[in-house]
Amino acid sequence: MTKFVDLHLCAPFREAERQRKMIIKSCELGYRLVGIPLPPNASRDDVNHLREICGEAGLDFVSRVDLAPKNPRELLQFLRHLRQRFEVVSVLCASKPVARQAAKDRRVDLLSFSATRQRDRFFDGAEAELASKSLASLEIDMAPILSSDGFLRTRLIASLRREVAIAKRFHVPVTISSGATNEHLLRKPHDFAAFSMLFDMDSSLALRGLSEVPLALVERNRQKLSPDFVAHGLRVVRRRDP
Amino acid sequence: MIRRVRPRYLAIQIESEEPLEEDDIKDTVWNAVLQLFGEYGASKAGLFLIEYDKEKKQAVLRCSHKALSMVHASVASVTKIKDKPAALRVLRISGTLRALGQKA
Numbered sequence: 001m002t003k004f005v006d007l008h009l010c011a012p013f014r015e016a017e018r019q020r021k022m023i024i025k026s027c028e029l030g031y032r033l034v035g036i037p038l039p040p041n042a043s044r045d046d047v048n049h050l051r052e053i054c055g056e057a058g059l060d061f062v063s064r065v066d067l068a069p070k071n072p073r074e075l076l077q078f079l080r081h082l083r084q085r086f087e088v089v090s091v092l093c094a095s096k097p098v099a100r101q102a103a104k105d106r107r108v109d110l111l112s113f114s115a116t117r118q119r120d121r122f123f124d125g126a127e128a129e130l131a132s133k134s135l136a137s138l139e140i141d142m143a144p145i146l147s148s149d150g151f152l153r154t155r156l157i158a159s160l161r162r163e164v165a166i167a168k169r170f171h172v173p174v175t176i177s178s179g180a181t182n183e184h185l186l187r188k189p190h191d192f193a194a195f196s197m198l199f200d201m202d203s204s205l206a207l208r209g210l211s212e213v214p215l216a217l218v219e220r221n222r223q224k225l226s227p228d229f230v231a232h233g234l235r236v237v238r239r240r241d242p
Numbered sequence: 243m244i245r246r247v248r249p250r251y252l253a254i255q256i257e258s259e260e261p262l263e264e265d266d267i268k269d270t271v272w273n274a275v276l277q278l279f280g281e282y283g284a285s286k287a288g289l290f291l292i293e294y295d296k297e298k299k300q301a302v303l304r305c306s307h308k309a310l311s312m313v314h315a316s317v318a319s320v321t322k323i324k325d326k327p328a329a330l331r332v333l334r335i336s337g338t339l340r341a342l343g344q345k346a
Contacts, residue, residue, distance in 0.1 A: 029331070146321050149277065184257070184327040187318050191332055194314035198278070203311075 002207070004189040005214040007035035007064065007088060007110070008141055008177030013042075018182075020053055025183045027057045033218065035062040035088050035177075040078070062218050064088040066112075072101035079107045087221050090139060096122050103130035109217055110175060111136050113163075115144030118155050123163045128170035135220075137213060138167050140199075141179030142192055160199035174201070175217070176209040247288060248307040251342045252335050254317060256299040258328035264294045267301050270323050270330070274316040287313055292339070300333070302342065310335070 006026055011019040019036075026034050036050055047063050054061035065086040069075035075091065075098055083089060090110035093099035099122040102108045111131060114120040123138060131138070145156055167174050176196060180186045187195070193206035201209070223229055228236040256262060268291045275284045288306035295301070305313040320330045336342040 146319060182327070184321060184329045187329070188331055191314070191318035194311055194332075195318045197311050197315055 002189075002211045003032045003215060004030055004211050005033040005035070005218070006031045006178050006186075006210075007062065007175060007214045007218075008090075008139065008179045009034045009036050009186075010143075010179060010181045011036050012181070013039060013046075016049075016053075019050070020057075022180070022183055022186070023053055023057045023059060025186050026178075027059050029186055029188045031059065031189070033060040033062060033215065035064040035214075035218075037064045037066045037090075038086070040065055040067075040082055062087045064090060066090045066092060068092040068094060069098055071095070072097050075101050075105070079105065083107045084225065087218060087225065093122055094120055099123075099127055100130060103127050103136055104134055105136075106134045108134070108136050109221065110139040112139045112141065115141065115148070115156055116152070118159055121159050121163065123166060125166060125170065128166045128172045131172045132170045135173075137173040137175045137217060138163060139175045139177055140164075140196075140209070141177050142187065142195065143179035143181065143185045145195070145198075146185055146187075157198050164199050164201055168205075173213045173217075174205070174209045175214050176206060177214075248337065249288075249304050250307045250310045250313075250335060250337060251292065251339055252303045252305070252310075252313065252317065253333040253342055254301045254303060255331045255333050256301060256323070256328065257331065258299070258323050258326060260324060260326050260328075262296070262299070262323060264291065264296075266323055267291060267294055270320055270328075271303065271313075271317060274320050275313065278316050278319055279312055283309075283312060289313060302339070307337075 009022060009026060011022045051061045063086045065082055067078045069078055088109050090112055091102040091108050092112050093102055102111055113123060176192055178186055189210045192210060193203050196206040275287055287309040290304045292302040292304050314332060317330045317332055322328055334342055
């Protein structure tokens with residue numbers, strides 16, 4: 001059975017009841033793993049609390065941080081401090097230099113772009129080429145498409161269509177996330193897959209973006225964060241008893 | 243020879259805190275199709291509301307099999323009904339009403 005993943009469940013931090021409702025709803029809709037963005041200064045207790053709520057609902061929890069650096073230097077600083085603390089690192093690329101740095105840095109997992117400012121969507125051929133070498137994925141949040149309408153939605157869909165075509169050409173994995181801030185913006189994985197036909201993603205590609213692609217990303221990062229990890233392809237299998 | 247239009251039936255769960263009438267559901271789905279695909283797209287959909295259970299807040303829609311992905315996307319795009327937050331979720335899709343009932 002396919003294990004569906006929503007890597008961007010924007011459950012409001014410190015609003016326990018709303019968080020719980022959204023997590024339970026995600027489980028009802030068929031997701032088995034959710035990524036909830038946390039502030040960079042989130043404590044271990046906060047993470048454990050969310051892990052507990054997800055565990056009660058029968059979901060696997062992934063800690064995630066959304067970075068919005070102003071320049072490449074700030075991005076490198078953030079990555080140095082935060083990479084070891086979170087399982088998934090997403091970067092909102094608000095400028096071209098940040099986008100390029102994020103695409104070539106192997107510590108960045110997800111590249112996301114502004115949904116409202118079309119000029120700030122820097123996912124072009126050069127960006128995709130860098131991203132394909134560093135294993136970063138292009139993240140598409142569904143909530144902004146669902147909640148917008150008219151001209152704004154038309155432009156957003158047009159941008160996404162162009163970006164998906166570029167991602168396909170350069171073999172950049174695409175991750176589809178809900179980006180939902182409330183329960184009404186959550187949908188079943190197959191509903192999201194049907195909705196992605198708007199930007200020319202066929203159903204199988206969309207379903208991979210909701211399952212295999214994010215799952216592989218999380219597994220890879222969990223291996224890296226494990227104390228047994230030494231380097232790519234090398235891990236500690238047994239330790240000598242002290 | 244003109245081929246018969248093969249229907250597809252979609253069972254839908256409506257999530258809204260407001261009490262809703264059949265016409266509200268009909269209008270919402272039609273408007274969603276019109277908004278996403280325009281009048282030309284809507285004309286190909288062959289959309290029809292077969293039944294609506296007010297208590298369970300479940301509806302059954304019929305559409306042409308060629309327009310299934312279009313109708314599915316439109317249904318998924320609904321975020322408001324009567325200006326109140328709502329969501330439509332596709333429960334099942336089938337080629338016959340009997341099979342739709344059996345899948346329940």
